[in-house]
Amino acid sequence: MTLSQFQVRFHGRGGQGVVTAAELLSVAAFYEGRYSQAFPTFGSERAGAPVAAFCRIADRQIRTRSPVSRPDAVVVGDATLLHSGDLFAGLGTDGYVLVNTSGGIDRPALDRRLAELQTERIAALPATELALRHLGRPVPNAVLLGGLAALCDVVSLASVQRAIAERFTGPLGAANQAAAAEAYAMVAHPAELSGASPD
Amino acid sequence: MTPGQPVRFFQVGSFAAGNRLLAPEMRTVQSDATRANSLTSGHRACQGCGEALGARYVLDTAMRATGGRLIAVNATGCLEVFTTPYPETSWRVPWLHSLFANAASVATGVAATLDAQGRNEVRVLAQAGDGGTVDIGFAALSGLFERNDDVLYVCYDNQAYMNTGVQRSGATPPAARTATTEALGPEPGNPFGQGKNLPLIAMAHNIPYVATATVAELHDLEAKVLKAMTMHGARYLHVLVPCPLGWGSAPAATIELARLAKESGLFAVFEAERGEVTASSSIRHQVPVEAYLRPQSRYRHLFDDTGAVLRPDIVGRLQALADANIARFDLLKSAS
Amino acid sequence: MLRQIEGSQAVARVVAACRPQVVCAYPITPQTHIVEAIGAMVKSGELPGCRFINVESEFSALSVAIGASATGARAYTATASQGLLFMMEALYNAAGLGLPIVMTLANRAVGAPINIWNDHSDAMAARDAGWIQLFAESNQEAADLHAQAFRLAEEVSLPVMVCMDGFVLTHAVERVDVVTREQIDAFLPPYEPRQVLDPSAPVTIGAMVGPEAFEEVRYLDHARHLDALGSIEAIAEEFAEVVGRPCGGLLSPYRTQDAELIVVALGSVLGTIHEVVDEARDRGARVGALGITTFRPFPLDAVRDALGGDARLLVVEKAFSSGFGGVLSTDIAMAVEGAPSRISTVVGGLGGRAITETSLRRVIDDALEGRLERLEFLDLDRGAVEAELARMAANRRSGPVAENMLRSLSASARRTGGGRP
Known part of the structure; x- marks a missing residue:
């Protein structure tokens, strides 16, 4: 796949690891020989505060430094953010959305832009549940990346796994890899996913 | 001399210990013709400057202790100004002046470098006045103490900002007149505050060694420098150095005033290790605080033209401070 | 070694490869990741022979370095x-003493109002402190400039400040070829000080200097800065030979040939500017850009050569002098002929506000059409400013400006139902 530029915006809360998720996505893309750039919006470091992070992936050097205003994909790390702020600003009709929720996503009620998205480009993923099950902690960053790899095919699961392994050593790394793999499977085969229908 | 009889080497009146009475190895560093002369002659201190004396005593002793392997760091202040009017310098040691407030931190950098380079035989001494120590340089000094960096920090305390024209510092004693605490109104001079006793604050950091001294007792001062240089880590030496300009005293009275400060109990001379007082210098011949205050024009407002006490209330409060020191440091115990 | 790495980590690795012997740290956002990483390398033994000192203030951090x-x-x-x-006091002191300390400045706004995000007001406040100031455009350049900074500082006996945009670069993860210890060893000789505290040869450093010699001492400082201009170019060339890619130097011109408009800027915004320049060129507009890599000493002659001809100049600045205007613009005006009518200053990106391609596109178009004022503020919310001015005119006790501004912004956000993501 050639890429002029693929831009991802992550929304989450401090402590969920969305900044790390953006960073790991950029590392995964780097492993695939692409140029990539990840950076957070930054506030004072407070657990629970809304945080956004960005990742750009391209086949040539990325020079722009401005925040991602026209994302190709939006990852929502915490469903409680869905009703606060304009999470999907700039998202085109061919965009992708991944939401961490154990329920479904009521697309039209949430945002008219979601209603216009192709069904297979929007996914709900119980990422916190997966993280708790695999890691024992509600830190869904690796899980979300596994899901994103399945959803939009911009990086392979193998590269995501490699980035996770480099970042997290020992049992934590293995658990994160397992969690990411399960998330990948859930998003790649949504039929097998009970109770998390995109609609 | 009968066995058990206490031997006291000092002269009646001045209490100064004479080197002539001592065996050569017990004599002071200053009496040694081969001393380093670290702060050599030709500098521009005022007549009777206590700080110039104190710095010379301290530096020469530290040079003796280290075999000449010493680096000195100096804060801005009188000592820096009167020793280095460009292009002349009175320093015969490697010497660095950076700023007013950072002598402690600069010394930390020197010590860290010596350690990194494995040149641990070279030792570091930082020196500053009371303003550079208890006021503007306080944070840096506390940092040095807390990290226990291998530096001997010496404060030459003349109890005000003399370099800028005698303004009050955190070390200025109550009732003293300075340019910013004029002898006016019902409470003339510096107000009675809570005091800022840097040696006690240093002790609260549990550093290896804290000592006070005056320029009146050369043996004592030199012994404390020598002892400090046998130790490593943060060490603090607080030396009382009278200032004829700021105190309004005769240049010839510098040593005598330093002695009276101690003998009145207003300045406690003691040593502490790891936060505990280990020794104090007894008062040999106690004097009331008036004897110390009267020769200094910074306290002139407490006396009338005949020298009689005009403000017994204030003198009484100063005496109470001296008495509290005497009790706290056990200064009237008999000399052993 | 090619890595996908956070800017701060890349800088830390290069600094470590330069084998510093004393590193001092005091926490302030957004430079913390750099010294944290170096501290870890010292602790783990990865950086032997270095003392890492946690001090009680920035003033002490630089004092320890002195x-x-x-x-x-x-x-x-x-x-x-x-x-x-x-x-600040120690900044002037380190420069005046001629001590080749290297410092990273993770550029961040200066308060009040307190703000942790990027602009260049900190670097501009230190403009006259006597330090060499280099500005990094990317994390690759930030990392490489640190290696060059040690070489440069020690060669000319002046302290060097490497400025990298806080968060925008320090916290950005991107591809960086991190120079190796072997490359550094081939490029950076051991430090040979011009003056040193040594008991075997005592010197007095930091003597008082009166009117009879002060001007001469200060002039020598200026002369060393001017000398540094040549050193900076030579060192950049040598560095390029060792690592096989260009980096650093005085200026970074981009498509300035035949340009009728040249956008001048410092730091990471140049990347975004290059994107917009390419777009403009694709549309047939003759636009170029000039990055000022070396801000102090200011390369007057090189800037004059780079901005020769009669192109309009658009200086984009992340700082300004209240009551006056652009800071970099003033320097540019010193360098070029016919300055006043050629130069427009656009102040933007203050306190972390993003300088977007959309906004840049607009000011470039305005500049090409000759519609720009001498001084403009990018994306300034005129309504909010006017409202506050009106409030101040109406009430003597109008209250704290910053708080009023936030209140009025949140009220207007409620009205429009929008919000910031």
């Missing part, structure tokens, strides 16, 4: 914003 440098150590520290201002 003592270390004067004793012959290669010394390093990092700071930002208020931290730089808190060490």
Whole structure:
């Protein structure tokens, strides 16, 4: 796949690891020989505060430094953010959305832009549940990346796994890899996913 | 001399210990013709400057202790100004002046470098006045103490900002007149505050060694420098150095005033290790605080033209401070 | 070695490869990741022979570096914003003493109002402190400039400040070819101080200097800065030979040939500017850009050569002098002929506000059409400003400006139902 530029915006809360998720996505893309750039919006470091992070992936050097205003994909790390702020600003009709929720996503009620998205480009993923099950902690960053790899095919699961392994050593790394793999499977085969229908 | 009889080497009146009475190895560093002369002659201190004396005593002793392997760091202040009017310098040691407030931190950098380079035989001494120590340089000094960096920090305390024209510092004693605490109104001079006793604050950091001294007792001062240089880590030496300009005293009275400060109990001379007082210098011949205050024009407002006490209330409060020191440091115990 | 790495981590690795002997640290956002990483390398033994000192203030951080440098150590520290201002006295002192300390400045706004995000007001406040100031456009350049900074500082006996945009670069993860210790060893000789505290040869450093010689001492400082211009170019060339890619130098011109408009800027915004320049060129507009890599000493002659001809100049600045205008613009005006009518200043990106391609596109179009004022503020919310001015005119006790501004912004956000993501 050639890429002029693929831009991802992550929304989450401090402590969920969305900044790390953006960073790991950029590392995964780097492993695939692409140029990539990840950076957070930054506030004072407070657990629970809304945080956004960005990742750009391209086949040539990325020079722009401005925040991602026209994302190709939006990852929502915490469903409680869905009703606060304009999470999907700039998202085109061919965009992708991944939401961490154990329920479904009521697309039209949430945002008219979601209603216009192709069904297979929007996914709900119980990422916190997966993280708790695999890691024992509600830190869904690796899980979300596994899901994103399945959803939009911009990086392979193998590269995501490699980035996770480099970042997290020992049992934590293995658990994160397992969690990411399960998330990948859930998003790649949504039929097998009970109770998390995109609609 | 009968066995058990206490031997006291000092002269009646001045209490100064004479080197002539001592065996050569017990004599002071200053009496040694081969001393380093670290702060050599030709500098521009005022007549009777206590700080110039104190710095010379301290530096020469530290040079003796280290075999000449010493680096000195100096804060801005009188000592820096009167020793280095460009292009002349009175320093015969490697010497660095950076700023007013950072002598402690600069010394930390020197010590860290010596350690990194494995040149641990070279030792570091930082020196500053009371303003550079208890006021503007306080944070840096506390940092040095807390990290226990291998530096001997010496404060030459003349109890005000003399370099800028005698303004009050955190070390200025109550009732003293300075340019910013004029002898006016019902409470003339510096107000009675809570005091800022840097040696006690240093002790609260549990550093290896804290000592006070005056320029009146050369043996004592030199012994404390020598002892400090046998130790490593943060060490603090607080030396009382009278200032004829700021105190309004005769240049010839510098040593005598330093002695009276101690003998009145207003300045406690003691040593502490790891936060505990280990020794104090007894008062040999106690004097009331008036004897110390009267020769200094910074306290002139407490006396009338005949020298009689005009403000017994204030003198009484100063005496109470001296008495509290005497009790706290056990200064009237008999000399052993 | 090619890595996908956070800017701060890349800088930390390069600094470590330069084998500093004393590194001092005091926490201030956004430089913390750099010194944290170096501290970890010292602790793990990865950086032997280095003392890492946690001090109680930025003022002490630079003071420790001063003592270390004067004793012959290669010394390093990092700071930002208020931290730089808190060490201001020591900044002048380190430069005046001619001590080759290297410091990273993770550029951040100076308060009040307190703000942790990027602009260049901190670096501009230190413009006249006597330090060499280099500005990094990317994390590759930030990392490489640190290696060059040690070489440069020690060669000319002046302290060097490497400015990298806080968060935008320090916290950005991107591809960086991190120079190896072997490459550094081939490029950076051991530190040979011009002056050193040494008991075997005692010198007095920091003597008082009166009117009879002060001007001469200060002039020598200026002369060393002018000399540094040549050193900077030579060092950049040598560095390029060792690592096989160009980096650093005085200026970075981009498509300025035949340009009728040249956008001049410092730091990471140049990347976004290059994107917009390419777009403009694709549309047939003759636009170029000039990055000022070396801001102090200011390369007047090189800037004059780069901006020769009669192109309009658009200076984009992340700082300004209240009551006057652009800071960099003033320097540019010194360099070029016919300055006043050629130069427009656009102040933007203050306190972390993103300079977007959309906004840049607009000002470039305005500049090409000759519609720009001499001084403009990018994306300024005129309504909010006018409202506050009206409130101040109406009430003597109008209250704290910053708080009023936030209140009026949140009220208007409620009205429009929008919000910031």
